[in-house]
Amino acid sequence: MSKLKEKLFKKIEAWRPRTIKLMKEHGDVKIGDVTISQALGGMRGIKCLVTDISYLDPYEGIRFRGYTIPEVLEMLPKPPGAEIPYVEGFIYLLLTGEVPSKKDVKEIEHELVKRRNIPDYVYKVLDDLSECHPMVMFSAAVVSMEKESIFTPKYKNLEIGKDDLWDPTYEDALNLLAKLPRIGAYIYRKKYRNGNIIPADPKLDWGGNFARMMGIGKPYDDLSRLYFILHSDHESGNVSAHTGHLVSSALSDVYYSISSMLNGLAGPLHGLANEMVLRWIQGVMKKMGGKIPSKEEMKQFIWDTLNSGQVIPGYGHAVLRKTDPRYTAQREFCLKHLPDDPVFKYVDLVYEVAPEILLEQGKAKNPWPNVDAQSGVIQWHYGVQEYDFYTVLFGIGRSIGVLSNIIWDRALGYPIERPKSVTTSMLEEIAKQAEMAHPV
Numbered sequence: 001m002s003k004l005k006e007k008l009f010k011k012i013e014a015w016r017p018r019t020i021k022l023m024k025e026h027g028d029v030k031i032g033d034v035t036i037s038q039a040l041g042g043m044r045g046i047k048c049l050v051t052d053i054s055y056l057d058p059y060e061g062i063r064f065r066g067y068t069i070p071e072v073l074e075m076l077p078k079p080p081g082a083e084i085p086y087v088e089g090f091i092y093l094l095l096t097g098e099v100p101s102k103k104d105v106k107e108i109e110h111e112l113v114k115r116r117n118i119p120d121y122v123y124k125v126l127d128d129l130s131e132c133h134p135m136v137m138f139s140a141a142v143v144s145m146e147k148e149s150i151f152t153p154k155y156k157n158l159e160i161g162k163d164d165l166w167d168p169t170y171e172d173a174l175n176l177l178a179k180l181p182r183i184g185a186y187i188y189r190k191k192y193r194n195g196n197i198i199p200a201d202p203k204l205d206w207g208g209n210f211a212r213m214m215g216i217g218k219p220y221d222d223l224s225r226l227y228f229i230l231h232s233d234h235e236s237g238n239v240s241a242h243t244g245h246l247v248s249s250a251l252s253d254v255y256y257s258i259s260s261m262l263n264g265l266a267g268p269l270h271g272l273a274n275e276m277v278l279r280w281i282q283g284v285m286k287k288m289g290g291k292i293p294s295k296e297e298m299k300q301f302i303w304d305t306l307n308s309g310q311v312i313p314g315y316g317h318a319v320l321r322k323t324d325p326r327y328t329a330q331r332e333f334c335l336k337h338l339p340d341d342p343v344f345k346y347v348d349l350v351y352e353v354a355p356e357i358l359l360e361q362g363k364a365k366n367p368w369p370n371v372d373a374q375s376g377v378i379q380w381h382y383g384v385q386e387y388d389f390y391t392v393l394f395g396i397g398r399s400i401g402v403l404s405n406i407i408w409d410r411a412l413g414y415p416i417e418r419p420k421s422v423t424t425s426m427l428e429e430i431a432k433q434a435e436m437a438h439p440v
C-alpha cells in the first residue's frame, strides 16, 4: 500500500464513526427548510450535500480543507524556483486534509508518474473526434477508458464489501488523474498544432509537464499549477461537482462519473463561461478595431449585451456575493506577469465598470466577477488563443476535487442520491394552505 493510501485509510477509519453517529443518533435534526422558490429555482441554498474537501462562504470565497487560496499558495511545497505550489501536494491536501512535506509530494508525484500511460485506443478515439469541440473529445476519451476500471469488475464479481468500496475507487481515481494532463495536452496539440505531440518528461512535476506537453515555456508551468489548483473544487453543489457525485452515487465508476461531470462543466453558464468571456471580449475588441475603449464605450458594450437579453459572461454567481478570490489570484498573476497585455486591459476595464451596471440593472444577485472572467486572458497571453480549449483546462483541475470527493463519498458510505419531486399542483395546494394559515 502506498504511503498516501495508508494515510487516507487511517483518516477514513477515524472519520467514519462521526458520520455513523450523526446518522444514527441525530438523523432527525433539521438543518433547514425548503421553500417553493428553492424547489422551482434550482435548489439555491438548500443544505443537503456534505463534503469536507472544500467550503464556499458567500463573502469570503472558497476554503480548501479550511485554508484560503492565499494560505494554500503560501504554505504548500513548491518546485525549485517556482512561485506556485506542486499540484501533487495540493492533491495530498484535498485527500487527507494535511499539509504534505516535500517527501510526501515526491511520493505522490511518483505514484502519478507510474500511472500516466494512456492506452492506444484512447488516442484513436481522440483522433477520430478531432473535428469536435475539445470538451467532447475530453469527455469521450475519459469514458472510453471505462474498461480500465479496477472498481467495476471487483464490484461485479462480489469481491468487495461496502467498507472497501473506496479502495478500488482510489486506484481508479489516481489512474485517471495521472492521465488527464496528457489527454488535455494531446487534444490541444492534435487539434491546434497539427498533431505535433510533445512527450512527457518523467522528471517534471504535473504543472511542469503540462507546460512542456503544451509546448509553452515559463512561466506557463506556474500558471498551469495555479490554474489546476484554483479550479479544483468549489464545494459540492455546482453542476460539475454535483454531477460527479450524483453519477458516482449509483456506483458508476470514476470514468463514467468524470465524463459526466465534464459534460456539465461544458455548459456556458458553468465552465464554458471562460470561453464565452474571451469570445465576448474579442467581439468588443473587433468592434473597437483593437483600440482600448473608453469607460463610456465599455459601459455601452455591456448595456448592449444586457439589452440583447444575454448575460455578461464571467460575472455573477449562485453562491458568492463578492469578487471571487479565484479571480483575484489570477488578476495578481496578470499584474505581475502581463500588466500591459491588451486583452488584460480590456478585462480590467470590464471589472471597473460591469459591477455598477449589473447593480443598476438590478437582476444579478452578485454583480462581481467569478473565476472565468480572468482565466482566458492569461491563456491568450501565453499563446493558447483557441478559446474553445479553455474548459478542458478547467476540467483537468475540477477532476482533482471531484475525484477526491468521490473517494470520500465511497469511504463514508454515502448512498445513492434520490431527492423527491412534487407536482406544480402540489405546490399550489401547499401555497393555498399557507395562505389560509397566515392570510396577508
Ligand code: HAX
Pocket: 238, 268, 269, 270, 271, 272, 273, 306, 310, 311, 312, 313, 314, 315, 316, 317, 318, 319, 363, 364, 365, 366, 370, 371, 372
Ligand atoms: N449578466 C447578466 N445577467 C445576470 C448575470 C450576468 N452575469 N448573472 C445573473 N444574471 C441574471 C440572471 O440571468 C437572472 O435573470 P432572470 O431573472 O431574468 O432569469 C437574474 O440575474 C438572477 O440571477 P442570480 O440569482 O443572480 O444568478 P443565478 O444563481 O441564477 O446564476 C450564474 C448564476 C453564474 C449562472 C449567473 O450569474 C450567470 O449566468 N453568469 C454569467 C455566466 C458565468 O459567468 N458563469 C460562470 C459562473 C462560475 C462558474 O460556475 N464557473 O464555472
